[in-house]
Amino acid sequence: MELVGVTHVTDAITFWAQSVNDDQAVQRMTGILSQKCPTAQRLPGNPVPRKVYGALYSEDNCWYRCKVQQHNGEKFQVLYIDYGNTELVSRSCLVELPEDLQTDSLAKTFKLWGFHLSSKEDSHHFLQGKLFLHSLICGKKLRIQKKSVCLDEIILAHAYLGDLDIGEEVLRMKFAEFSIPVDLESPCPSQLQDSSILWAKRVNRGVSEKWGSAGHVPKLKPVLPDQKHQLLKEKSTTTALQPAHLLKKKLDKELVEENMRLKVEKSAKEQNTLLLERELQEAHAELQRVKEAMLKSTIEVERLKEEKMVLQQNMENLFTQLGEAGIKLQMMKQEADAKVEEADKRLERAVGDKLSALAKKVEAVRGVREGIPSSTLGNSLLQSINVVTNNCISTPVAMEELDVAWKEYSLLQDMVKACYVKEELDNLIGKRNSVRKVLAAAVDNYIQEVDKLPIRGRMDTLQEVGASLSAVFGSFSMEDVGDQVFEQFCQWKRQKQLETQAVRKATEEALESLCCWFDNMAKLLNLSNKTCVSLSDVPVSVDGLVQRAEMNLCKELNVSLAEQNNQDIKIVSSAFYKVMQQIQKEQNLLCSIQEKYLLSTLFKEEVLQRQDNIPNVEELLTIKKRIKNLRSQLRWKMVEEGSMEEAEEQDFAEIKKKKEEIAETRNVLFREISREKEEYRKLSALANDSFPELPLLYPEADLLSYMRTDGLVVKSLDRDLFCAEPLRELSARRPLVCTEFQGQRVVLKGYSVDEEAEARMLERATQYYRASAPSEETGLLPLLALFFGKSDPLVYVMVPYFANGPLRAVQKSNPLNTAETVAVMRGVALGLQSLHKFGITHGSLHPNNVFVLKRQQGMVGDFDFTRTTEQRISDAGMIAGSLSLIPPEVGQGQSPSPASDMYTFGCLLLWVHFPDFSFKLEMERQTPDISKLKMDPKLQALLSKLLRCSGRLTASEVLSDDYFLEVHFEQQL
Numbered sequence: 001m002e003l004v005g006v007t008h009v010t011d012a013i014t015f016w017a018q019s020v021n022d023d024q025a026v027q028r029m030t031g032i033l034s035q036k037c038p039t040a041q042r043l044p045g046n047p048v049p050r051k052v053y054g055a056l057y058s059e060d061n062c063w064y065r066c067k068v069q070q071h072n073g074e075k076f077q078v079l080y081i082d083y084g085n086t087e088l089v090s091r092s093c094l095v096e097l098p099e100d101l102q103t104d105s106l107a108k109t110f111k112l113w114g115f116h117l118s119s120k121e122d123s124h125h126f127l128q129g130k131l132f133l134h135s136l137i138c139g140k141k142l143r144i145q146k147k148s149v150c151l152d153e154i155i156l157a158h159a160y161l162g163d164l165d166i167g168e169e170v171l172r173m174k175f176a177e178f179s180i181p182v183d184l185e186s187p188c189p190s191q192l193q194d195s196s197i198l199w200a201k202r203v204n205r206g207v208s209e210k211w212g213s214a215g216h217v218p219k220l221k222p223v224l225p226d227q228k229h230q231l232l233k234e235k236s237t238t239t240a241l242q243p244a245h246l247l248k249k250k251l252d253k254e255l256v257e258e259n260m261r262l263k264v265e266k267s268a269k270e271q272n273t274l275l276l277e278r279e280l281q282e283a284h285a286e287l288q289r290v291k292e293a294m295l296k297s298t299i300e301v302e303r304l305k306e307e308k309m310v311l312q313q314n315m316e317n318l319f320t321q322l323g324e325a326g327i328k329l330q331m332m333k334q335e336a337d338a339k340v341e342e343a344d345k346r347l348e349r350a351v352g353d354k355l356s357a358l359a360k361k362v363e364a365v366r367g368v369r370e371g372i373p374s375s376t377l378g379n380s381l382l383q384s385i386n387v388v389t390n391n392c393i394s395t396p397v398a399m400e401e402l403d404v405a406w407k408e409y410s411l412l413q414d415m416v417k418a419c420y421v422k423e424e425l426d427n428l429i430g431k432r433n434s435v436r437k438v439l440a441a442a443v444d445n446y447i448q449e450v451d452k453l454p455i456r457g458r459m460d461t462l463q464e465v466g467a468s469l470s471a472v473f474g475s476f477s478m479e480d481v482g483d484q485v486f487e488q489f490c491q492w493k494r495q496k497q498l499e500t501q502a503v504r505k506a507t508e509e510a511l512e513s514l515c516c517w518f519d520n521m522a523k524l525l526n527l528s529n530k531t532c533v534s535l536s537d538v539p540v541s542v543d544g545l546v547q548r549a550e551m552n553l554c555k556e557l558n559v560s561l562a563e564q565n566n567q568d569i570k571i572v573s574s575a576f577y578k579v580m581q582q583i584q585k586e587q588n589l590l591c592s593i594q595e596k597y598l599l600s601t602l603f604k605e606e607v608l609q610r611q612d613n614i615p616n617v618e619e620l621l622t623i624k625k626r627i628k629n630l631r632s633q634l635r636w637k638m639v640e641e642g643s644m645e646e647a648e649e650q651d652f653a654e655i656k657k658k659k660e661e662i663a664e665t666r667n668v669l670f671r672e673i674s675r676e677k678e679e680y681r682k683l684s685a686l687a688n689d690s691f692p693e694l695p696l697l698y699p700e701a702d703l704l705s706y707m708r709t710d711g712l713v714v715k716s717l718d719r720d721l722f723c724a725e726p727l728r729e730l731s732a733r734r735p736l737v738c739t740e741f742q743g744q745r746v747v748l749k750g751y752s753v754d755e756e757a758e759a760r761m762l763e764r765a766t767q768y769y770r771a772s773a774p775s776e777e778t779g780l781l782p783l784l785a786l787f788f789g790k791s792d793p794l795v796y797v798m799v800p801y802f803a804n805g806p807l808r809a810v811q812k813s814n815p816l817n818t819a820e821t822v823a824v825m826r827g828v829a830l831g832l833q834s835l836h837k838f839g840i841t842h843g844s845l846h847p848n849n850v851f852v853l854k855r856q857q858g859m860v861g862d863f864d865f866t867r868t869t870e871q872r873i874s875d876a877g878m879i880a881g882s883l884s885l886i887p888p889e890v891g892q893g894q895s896p897s898p899a900s901d902m903y904t905f906g907c908l909l910l911w912v913h914f915p916d917f918s919f920k921l922e923m924e925r926q927t928p929d930i931s932k933l934k935m936d937p938k939l940q941a942l943l944s945k946l947l948r949c950s951g952r953l954t955a956s957e958v959l960s961d962d963y964f965l966e967v968h969f970e971q972q973l
Contacts, residue, residue: 002144004110006137008084011121011165012111012129012175013156014083020141022106026082029065031105036061038096038921039884042891044874047071047094051082052102056093065101068094074893081105092892092926112167113147113156115176115778127177136169162526215645313735351695352544361553362840363509368557384465385575388582393458395589398446402596405439418691420456425693443600450597457588466583468575507556511550517545615686615694617701620679623672630669634721637662666721668740673716680706709762709786713768719796724748735794738801745801746784750794751866761795762786764865771838779831781851781861797864807908808847808880810855811915820855825905827858832905833955835860836898843872843896844903847880878904880911882918888926888949899952906946914940938963 004017018026047053047068055066055078066078074091077719119125137159145158159166170176249436279952284713289831412432419425425495485690641658644650656659684707695703705713724737727747735750755763765786772780807824816824828850835842843864849861863872873896878885887903890896913935919928928946930940945953958964 002146003141004108004144007107008083009130009134009138010084010109011126012117012133012170013115015110015133015137016107017144018082018107018141019111026106028083029101030062032101033063033065034100036098037095039879039882040097041874041876042886043094044870044893047057047076047850052097052707053078054088054095054097054101055080057087058087058089065097065105082107084109090892092888098938104115109154110144111150111154112161112176112776113158115167115170116343117181118175118177129170129173132173132175133166133170137166142166153864175563177595181831195750216452216490218419220478232278251485332405345471358546358550358553361550361557364510364555365553379934384469387461387465388579388586389893391458392582392586393453393590393593396453396593397445398442398449398591401440402439402446402600405435409435410440413690413692419693420696422696425696429693436816440604443604446600447597447604449592453593455590455593459587460757461582462587462590466580466587469579470815494690501554503552507549507552510552513571514545514549517542567759615683617683617694617698617703620676620683620701623676623679624716626914627669630665630672631716631718634662634665634669637665639718663723666723669721674742675715676716677711677714680711684711699786709766710770710773712766712783712786713762714787717785717796717798718791719750719789721750721789722748733851741798743786744784747801749797749799750789750792751864752793752796753866757866760794761865765797767838767840768862771834771840774834777830778826779827779829779858779860780834780943781859783862797862797865802853805852805853806848807852807858807912810852811847811912815915816852816855816912821909822859822964823856824852825909825912828860828905828908828961829955829958829964831858831860832898832901833959836955838900841869841896841898842901843869844875844878845901845908846877846885847908848877850908873900880908883907883911883913883928891926898954902946902952902955902958905955905958906943906952909939910943912949936963 003020005020005023006015006017008016037056040054049068052065052067054063056062057064057080064080066080069077069079069086072078074092076089076091076324077086078089078094079086083107108390117126117129119129139159143160144155145160147156149155160355167176171178194464211242266647296371324840348377412428412435416425416428416432419428483955557704626755637658641662642653644655644658680703683694683703687703687707695701695707702715705715722737722739724739724742726737727738730736734752737750739746739748746858751761768780768781772782781799784800786795786797788795804810804813828845832842832845842860845860849863851859851861853859873886873890885907886905887896887900890900910930914933917933919930921928927949930943930947933940938961942953942958942961945951945961946958953961
């Protein structure tokens with residue numbers, strides 16, 4: 001017997017159960033899965049049928065072990081092997097499990113021995129049987145007596161719940177049938193016969209009467225004679241002596257009498273019930289009528305109360321309005337009295353106020369006239385139009401001839417570059433040299449003509465005019481405004497000038513008339529002097545003069561200060577747009593003239609001196625010979641050193657001397673290799689510029705190989721030439737050695753590749769090399785060289801060596817502070833920007849592949865050039881602390897992209913600031929939950945734009961973020 005706990009029911013005779021002894025193992029397994037699964041690698045491709053995975057169960061959001069039964073697209077049907085139930089999950093809910101969790105299931109499948117189902121799976125009876133067994137045993141502990149084990153590992157057994165035989169209960173409910181025939185007389189000694197006999201002993205004697213001809217149906221609990229009920233014993237003793245037909249008549253008679261008695265009792269009960277129901281209905285109706293009457297009364301009372309409250313409120317509002325009206329009436333009376341008093345005072349000083357107002361307007365007009373300079377905005381624009389339209393520089397005459405010559409020369413250069421036949425090449429070179437002479441003549445003519453043009457002065461003038469107009473009018477549009485814009489503007493400008501002159505003339509005439517009136521009045525009022533001015537000489541209508549002067553002053557102010565209408569704005573804007581377009585057009589022409597002038601000058605200085613003298617590669621070949629000789633010397637001396645060290649009597653002085661000779665020879669060899677690379681660079685520049693025939697003319701120089709990889713591949717190097725030390729602590733995946741090259745400590749990383757993989761590796765390494773090659777800061781670990789082993793089937797990549805430089809080692813030994821973190825992570829963002837410019841997704845950005853230089857500079861390390869981006873991003877090292885660096889979209893099966901690198905960058909930035917925090921993923925977005933962290937608001941804002949499922953910042957936008965700009969500005973200061 002074994003005690004088990006039922007976890008799942010499959011059908012009426014099959015269930016899953018765990019051994020009671022495995023309870024601790026189940027709890028331990030649950031704890032391990034809850035720790036490992038959230039950070040485990042998501043399922044990358046198609047699942048392995050017999051492999052064990054981790055799945056997130058939808059009912060409780062906990063992780064359990066499972067096997068994938070089938071899948072359709074991104075949906076997977078899984079079987080939870082420790083419990084027996086199944087579920088349909090998505091790819092994001094499936095993770096890889098390590099080898100120590102690839103163990104047998106903790107739950108086993110049990111089937112009631114000796115039974116088979118009595119219905120098909122799609123029938124209603126089958127579902128009822130499953131529900132019956134589920135309600136009977138699920139979640140309970142059973143005693144199991146094992147009988148045998150099938151090939152599919154299903155255990156056939158008897159099951160007991162206490163004293164209850166589960167098989168008997170299922171058989172009794174007709175959800176299963178007994179499948180082993182009862183044949184007590186069978187002489188077969190097999191195990192099946194013994195089991196049948198065991199079941200036969202459980203067959204009740206009267207089973208054939210109960211079940212008809214199916215006498216083989218078992219009764220799981222046999223009733224022994226001494227266990228029968230006492231009444232059954234008595235009946236058996238009293239009826240055993242009677243004949244069967246008498247016993248049947250007596251039983252029929254008793255049954256008839258009992259039925260009659262029951263019918264009478266039932267009829268009486270039904271009458272009583274009807275009577276009670278009728279009385280209950282009447283009482284209920286009366287109660288309902290009383291409730292309705294009470295409800296109507298209550299509603300009426302509430303309505304009257306509301307009307308009373310409304311009347312009281314209206315009365316209070318009326319009293320309030322009446323008081324406010326009285327107060328307003330009193331205030332209006334006071335205001336009227338004040339206005340009458342003010343009017344009386346104004347009558348007393350009416351003349352003074354009028355003259356004072358007139359004087360203020362005169363001062364305003366004087367201020368407007370003095371404030372507006374003689375060169376108004378319109379005049380400034382008009383002057384700019386004159387500057388742009390006059391003295392403009394047109395296209396040089398020699399420029400067209402130069403373009404034709406350049407075009408023909410470039411065409412022949414392309415033909416030379418594409419030619420691979422020696423005879424044709426000589427013919428093309430001859431034609432190219434002839435065209436080069438024509439081009440040289442065109443260049444001379446062009447240079448002479450351009451030297452006579454005042455290009456620099458004209459560009460400065462246009463720059464000054466454009467800057468002044470932009471400062472006044474702002475930006476401009478490139479829309480086509482037509483060719484008549486300047487004429488319309490000049491006509492509008494003349495009209496505005498005439499209007500302004502007319503208004504000013506009317507103002508001056510009105511003020512002059514008023515001044516004349518005051519002059520005559522002053523003479524008339526002067527009693528001390530005799531005057532010839534009489535009262536008739538002074539007009540009485542001085543009010544008309546004042547009103548006329550005031551009206552003209554107001555009109556001039558309105559004209560001077562009024563804003564332009566839409567038509568005026570359109571005319572001025574169109575003129576401004578046209579001027580700026582003309583300026584930009586002429587500036588583009590001047591820039592083109594200067595650019596071609598510079599190209600022509602370089603052509604004349606650099607190319608014409610080699611007009612008929614094709615560069616040769618003798619110097620390169622000489623260097624190659626010296627390198628070959630030095631390599632032979634170095635190898636021979638290394639052999640001599642080895643012989644000395646293996647001799648029985650070692651001469652340490654000679655060995656030391658030989659080592660010094662080897663070191664000196666190696667240094668000379670490396671210097672020659674540098675000279676070889678420099679010579680390759682010069683010849684490559686000439687082949688790309690003026691002499692594309694060089695690779696074909698000198699195939700022995702192997703110039704094309706250098707040009708394909710931009711000089712990354714150095715064929716003169718070999719692993720045997722270096723005195724290297726193995727880096728055993730870093731050589732877990734590939735052999736790494738540390739050595740010196742040209743006075744610099746470097747690392748040689750070995751890759752084992754076949755011919756096909758070699759081509760792909762060279763392509764990826766060359767792309768990375770080009771991204772890290774620019775002279776300015778790139779934030780990328782530079783590739784120094786790449787060479788092929790001649791004594792081993794490896795490809796070696798040479799990179800600088802940084803001791804204790806990986807970010808993980810720095811954070812473990814001496815973590816970065818806030819300022820250092822910003823500086824280092826800015827360098828990482830700069831490296832990602834450099835890669836993304838060339839369309840490269842890194843995919844392997846983790847703490848071991850980010851280097852820290854002097855705690856002030858971050859650098860992105862090179863990746864494994866033999867692997868694809870998908871392979872690199874699914875690497876086991878893509879983790880930092882408790883953070884998985886794999887983006888959620890990649891976990892869902894999407895291809896990596898530059899946005900994936902930015903998500904990983906955000907995770908690294910978060911980890912560097914909080915290395916010991918245990919992060920949890922948000923269930924909806926599958927991104928780290930940072931809501932409980934206290935951090936700088938700028939850092940939080942930046943992380944919120946990176947740790948999201950879509951719409952992440954690019955590397956350029958990250959570098960422009962406030963979080964990096966502020967610290968970078970402080971460092972520059």
